[in-house]
Amino acid sequence: MTQPKKLTDQQRKFAELYVYNEGRMSPAEAAYAAGYKTRSRQVAAEMRNPKYFPLVVQYIGELRAEVQEKYGITLEKHVTELAKLRDDARTKGAWAAAINAEVARGKVGGLYVDQKMILTKNLDNMSEKELESKLRQIIDDHKTLLDPNAEIIESESSSLSMPEESSSDLQN
Numbered sequence: 001m002t003q004p005k006k007l008t009d010q011q012r013k014f015a016e017l018y019v020y021n022e023g024r025m026s027p028a029e030a031a032y033a034a035g036y037k038t039r040s041r042q043v044a045a046e047m048r049n050p051k052y053f054p055l056v057v058q059y060i061g062e063l064r065a066e067v068q069e070k071y072g073i074t075l076e077k078h079v080t081e082l083a084k085l086r087d088d089a090r091t092k093g094a095w096a097a098a099i100n101a102e103v104a105r106g107k108v109g110g111l112y113v114d115q116k117m118i119l120t121k122n123l124d125n126m127s128e129k130e131l132e133s134k135l136r137q138i139i140d141d142h143k144t145l146l147d148p149n150a151e152i153i154e155s156e157s158s159s160l161s162m163p164e165e166s167s168s169d170l171q172n
Contacts, residue, residue: 010035011056014047019063079108 027044
């Protein structure tokens with residue numbers, strides 16, 4: 001299949017429909033609307049393939065860059081828009097909205113750092129001594145919850161155990 005050295009009107013229309021309706025129209029629908037009534041799904045796939053239609057792919061890239069430049073978010077645009085929203089909210093007396101806009105500006109500017117650390121330690125990766133130490137710490141920290149008279153008894157194998165309940169405790 002030989003390709004012309006410039007875009008056809010139909011290819012140009014497909015690319016424009018595809019880019020400007022991205023998310024609202026599938027590639028096959030864009031191809032169909034551009035005039036490819038048969039095999040629109042296959043045509044859409046081929047026209048987005050640079051191996052078959054490099055000029056169409058290039059034009060799609062140019063259109064996307066144009067859209068990104070027009071509607072894209074830059075730091076300057078974002079901070080300016082937030083300042084405008086803040087000022088509008090302030091003049092209307094909407095203090096909560098004004099404060100939220102100013103906090104958002106601060107976050108964009110890096111004034112607020114939201115830092116969260118989640119540390120987990122898997123018991124499978126702990127050595128026997130680490131496990132014993134951890135269990136001792138847990139028992140010490142929560143001794144009164146377990147039993148106010150509880151004490152740690154070490155057996156000869158140096159494992160942790162709780163005192164056994166006496167028969168009088170079981171009967172109560």
